Amino acid sequence: MTAFDVRPITEDERRSTVDVLRRSLHHNRITDDAWARTGKSWPAEHKFAAFDGGTPIGIVSSFDTGIAVPGGRAVPVAAVDGAGVRADRTRRGVLSALMAAQLADFAARGVPLAVLHASEPTIYGRFGYGSAALGKTVRVARPAGRLRERVPAGGEVRMLTPEEAVKELPALYERIGLHRPGMIGRPDLWWPVAHDRYAGPEAGHLVAVHSGPDGDDGFVVYATVSRRSFDSPDEGAVLDVHDMHAAGPAARAGLWRFLLSVDLVSGVRGRHRPVDEPLAVMLADHRHAATLAVEDDLWLRPVDVEAALGARAYRAAGPVVLAVADRTLPGNTGHYEVGPDGVRRTSAAADLALDVDTLGMLYLGQWSATALADAGRIEVRDEAAVARADELFTTVTAPWCGTHF
Numbered sequence: 398m399t400a401f402d403v404r405p406i407t408e409d410e411r412r413s414t415v416d417v418l419r420r421s422l423h424h425n426r427i428t429d430d431a432w433a434r435t436g437k438s439w440p441a442e443h444k445f446a447a448f449d450g451g452t453p454i455g456i457v458s459s460f461d462t463g464i465a466v467p468g469g470r471a472v473p474v475a476a477v478d479g480a481g482v483r484a485d486r487t488r489r490g491v492l493s494a495l496m497a498a499q500l501a502d503f504a505a506r507g508v509p510l511a512v513l514h515a516s517e518p519t520i521y522g523r524f525g526y527g528s529a530a531l532g533k534t535v536r537v538a539r540p541a542g543r544l545r546e547r548v549p550a551g552g553e554v555r556m557l558t559p560e561e562a563v564k565e566l567p568a569l570y571e572r573i574g575l576h577r578p579g580m581i582g583r584p585d586l587w588w589p590v591a592h593d594r595y596a597g598p599e600a601g602h603l604v605a606v607h608s609g610p611d612g613d614d615g616f617v618v619y620a621t622v623s624r625r626s627f628d629s630p631d632e633g634a635v636l637d638v639h640d641m642h643a644a645g646p647a648a649r650a651g652l653w654r655f656l657l658s659v660d661l662v663s664g665v666r667g668r669h670r671p672v673d674e675p676l677a678v679m680l681a682d683h684r685h686a687a688t689l690a691v692e693d694d695l696w697l698r699p700v701d702v703e704a705a706l707g708a709r710a711y712r713a714a715g716p717v718v719l720a721v722a723d724r725t726l727p728g729n730t731g732h733y734e735v736g737p738d739g740v741r742r743t744s745a746a747a748d749l750a751l752d753v754d755t756l757g758m759l760y761l762g763q764w765s766a767t768a769l770a771d772a773g774r775i776e777v778r779d780e781a782a783v784a785r786a787d788e789l790f791t792t793v794t795a796p797w798c799g800t801h802f
C-alpha cells in the first residue's frame with residue numbers, strides 16, 4: 398500500500414499537476430510557451446490531487462457547466478476533464494480515493510450530474526458512471542461521395558483566419574445552443590486549448606463557418622492529413638473533422654457539402670459524430686459513407702439521483718418505480734417513482750432495480766430499458782414495467798456531447 402494524502406490543489410500546484418495528467422496520458426511535460434497560452438484552462442479550482450510528501454502522484458479535475466437533458470432543459474453538471482495517476486503508483490487505490498473526494502465535493506455543492514469521456518471503458522462504472530451517449534466514426538469516400546440534389550442548400554461557407562476563429566467560435570457555439578441531450582456549455586476556460594489547434598504555433602486545424610439566412614449557424618474545425626502523392630484519387634489527403642456543430646439541417650448539409658468539395662481529397666472522416674446523423678442518406682450513393690466504429694463517448698453519473706431524475710422530461714406512459722443502488726454515494730440508494738408528472742422518493746415496491754451507473758446509461762435516452770434488462774443490467778421485478786420505462790425514457794433524438802474535454 399502506498400501512503401498518500403488527498404486534498405485540493407493550491408495555485409502553485411497547477412503546473413506540476415497538469416504534468417502528472419499529461420505524463421499519465423503519454424504526453425510530454427507542458428512547455429513554458431504552451432503553459433503561457435493554455436494555463437488558464439487548468440485553474441486550481443475543482444482539482445484534487447494525491448500527494449506523497451509534497452509530490453503530486455495523482456490528479457482529478459473538473460469544471461462546472463450545463464448539460465442539455467431530455468426535454469430541453471440545461472442542468473448544472475460537473476465535467477470531469479482529467480484523471481491520471483503516476484505510472485509507478487497505479488492500482489493502489491489512488492484514483493479511487495481521488496474519485497471519492499471529487500464525488501463528495503460534487504454532492505456537497507449540490508451538482509446533480511457529472512460527466513466524462515473515458516480513456517478506457519473499464520475504469521468508471523465502479524464510480525457510478527454509465528456509458529450514456531455513443532458516437533460514431535464515419536468516412537466518406539471522395540471523389541465519388543457527394544450529396545443528393547435535394548439535400549437542403551442555399552447558405553455560404555467561408556474559411557476563417559486563426560484570429561477570426563479565436564474571436565468568433567465561442568459566440569457561435571453559444572448561438573447554436575445545446576439542442577441535443579448530452580451537449581454541454583463551453584465555459585471560457587475550455588477555449589484556450591481548443592484555440593491552440595488552429596491558432597497556436599503548431600496549429601494543424603482549419604476552421605470554416607456556415608452562414609444561412611439568419612447569419613452564422615454552423616462551423617467545422619478540421620485537420621488535413623496529407624498524403625505523399627496526388628497521382629490517383631485514392632491517394633489524396635484525408636480531412637479529419639474534429640469539431641462540427643450546426644444549428645439545423647441546412648447548416649449541417651452545407652458544412653458536409655463544403656468538406657466533400659475540397660480538391661485533392663480521398664476521404665472525409667468524422668469521429669464521435671451523432672449516431673443518428675443522417676450522412677449516408679444525404680449522399681447520392683449511401684455506400685460511399687462507411688460507419689467505421691460506434692463507441693462510448695459521454696459517460697454520465699447521477700450525483701443527486703432525485704434531482705437528476707426530476708430535471709429531465711418523460712414521454713407519456715404510466716409511472717415506474719426504480720430501486721437505485723449507489724455504493725459511493727449511499728444517500729442515493731432508495732426507491733424513486735418516475736413518470737411524466739414528476740419524480741419522487743417512495744416506499745412503494747420497485748418494478749425495476751438497477752445500479753446508479755446503469756441509471757446513467759438510461760438517463761439521456763441512448764439505451765432502452767429493454768436492452769439494459771436483456772443485458773442483465775436491470776433486474777426486472779414487474780415485467781410490464783419494462784415497456785413503460787422504454788416509453789418514458791426514450792428520446793427521438795439520440796444524445797450526443799460533441800465537445801472534447
Ligand SMILES: CC(=O)SCCNC(=O)CCNC(=O)[C@H](O)C(C)(C)COP(=O)(O)OP(=O)(O)OC[C@H]1O[C@@H](n2cnc3c(N)ncnc32)[C@H](O)[C@@H]1OP(=O)(O)O
Pocket residue numbers: 421422477478479480481482483486487488489490491492493494513514515516517519520523
Ligand atoms: C476522464 C479522464 O481523464 S479519462 C483518462 C484516465 N487516465 C488514464 O487513462 C491515464 C492512464 N491511467 C492512469 O493514470 C490510471 O491507471 C487510472 C487513473 C486509470 C487508474 O488509477 P489507479 O490509481 O490505478 O486506480 P485504482 O487503484 O484506484 O483502481 C481502482 C479499481 O479500478 C481498476 N482499474 C483502474 N484502472 C483500470 C484500468 N485502466 N483498466 C481496468 N481496471 C482499472 C483497478 O484494478 C481497481 O479495481 P478493484 O477496485 O477491483 O481493485
